[in-house]
Amino acid sequence: MSTQPTGQKSDEPSADEYDVAIVGGGASGLSAAVFTARYGFSTVVFDRGPSAIQRCYSIGNYLGFPAIDPESFLELGRAHAQYEGSEIVDDLVVSVEQPDAAEQGASRFRIRTQNGCELTASHVIAASAYNADYLSDLDDGGFHEPGTHPVDCEQATGRTEIDGLYVAGWLSGSPHQVLISAGHGARVAKSLIEDRRLANGFWEEVAQYWDWQVEGGTYGSDSWEQHIDDWIEETIPEDEAVSEERRERVAEAVTEERLDFQLSEAEREQRMEACNALLREHLLDEVPESEHERLQA
Numbered sequence: 165m166s167t168q169p170t171g172q173k174s175d176e177p178s179a180d181e182y183d184v185a186i187v188g189g190g191a192s193g194l195s196a197a198v199f200t201a202r203y204g205f206s207t208v209v210f211d212r213g214p215s216a217i218q219r220c221y222s223i224g225n226y227l228g229f230p231a232i233d234p235e236s237f238l239e240l241g242r243a244h245a246q247y248e249g250s251e252i253v254d255d256l257v258v259s260v261e262q263p264d265a266a267e268q269g270a271s272r273f274r275i276r277t278q279n280g281c282e283l284t285a286s287h288v289i290a291a292s293a294y295n296a297d298y299l300s301d302l303d304d305g306g307f308h309e310p311g312t313h314p315v316d317c318e319q320a321t322g323r324t325e326i327d328g329l330y331v332a333g334w335l336s337g338s339p340h341q342v343l344i345s346a347g348h349g350a351r352v353a354k355s356l357i358e359d360r361r362l363a364n365g366f367w368e369e370v371a372q373y374w375d376w377q378v379e380g381g382t383y384g385s386d387s388w389e390q391h392i393d394d395w396i397e398e399t400i401p402e403d404e405a406v407s408e409e410r411r412e413r414v415a416e417a418v419t420e421e422r423l424d425f426q427l428s429e430a431e432r433e434q435r436m437e438a439c440n441a442l443l444r445e446h447l448l449d450e451v452p453e454s455e456h457e458r459l460q461a
């Protein structure tokens with residue numbers, strides 16, 4: 165029987181089945197986890213082994229952080245990914261395989277780790293900088309040659325020739341900066357989300373996903389609903405037969421998700437408080453001691 169994920173950090177995953185398993189909890193993997201977990205996908209991040217980011221002396225080119233050491237950056241990134249509901253497991257992935265079609269069900273991948281954990285996932289994001297040997301059993305060994313990187317993928321989106329498998333950050337051949345890797349992780353997660361939406365009957369234009377937060381009351385008026393309906397109608401591809409049932413299902417889903425973008429004043433404040441607490445907890449070492457009392461107030 166499968167168990168449900170909990171969104172905690174632990175030595176082992178709390179469930180045996182996830183929507184998304186991310187290999188690598190550096191800049192790109194944690195950023196991807198923030199996006200997939202916020203979308204509502206159960207997400208687990210495995211993190212151990214050779215790392216590029218831990219070799220940085222001090223990160224000085226990340227917008228908003230004139231100087232941050234990699235440990236604080238990773239702690240804060242982990243805390244953020246967990247805050248959104250991802251689990252983080254300190255363990256090394258040793259293999260990713262595709263079970264036989266008969267036994268695979270919705271989960272396309274079986275993941276095994278060094279500590280002996282085994283679970284399945286519908287999607288895998290490989291975000292492990294230079295180590296990708298765990299992919300070499302895929303496609304009967306035809307997908308990836310051990311000891312090599314980058315891994316073959318469509319660079320911008322991270323899509324690979326294997327359905328459900330994506331590559332993010334340094335491992336995809338994207339530029340070697342923390343900020344760009346974090347952006348790439350987000351972009352790859354967005355491709356994964358949009359692919360899943362396409363598979364669920366959304367068409368190209370409405371499959372785009374924003375993940376915005378807007379002020380409560382921005383959406384929901386009659387004229388706004390009419391605007392959404394008109395937009396849905398306009399975007400239906402001319403060369404595709406879209407049934408009335410499908411159109412209504414997609415319109416309902418898009419309307420719901422836009423309404424969910426809205427944050428009330430209380431929700432916004434609660435989020436700001438939680439965010440400030442994370443910053444205080446993980447960045448306090450970065451500011452002079454004389455400032456601690458003021459920041460902790």
Ligand SMILES: Cc1cc2nc3c(=O)[nH]c(=O)nc-3n(C[C@H](O)[C@H](O)[C@H](O)COP(=O)(O)OP(=O)(O)OC[C@H]3O[C@@H](n4cnc5c(N)ncnc54)[C@H](O)[C@@H]3O)c2cc1C
Pocket residue numbers: 187188189190191192193210211212213214215216217218219220221222223224225226255256257258291292293294295298332333334335339340341342343345346
């Ligand atoms: C010496 C050096 C200095 C650098 N200095 C800077 C700098 O000053 N500024 C800057 O912007 N960029 C710098 N970079 C580049 C930056 O570190 C990378 O661009 C960025 O970290 C890449 O992000 P990533 O997510 O692809 O990989 P990483 O951030 O390295 O994350 C990869 C993660 O995957 C984990 N992992 C690996 N294999 C497995 C596995 N099998 N199972 C589970 N987890 C696994 C690793 O432990 C690691 O945590 C530097 C790089 C190096 C090598």
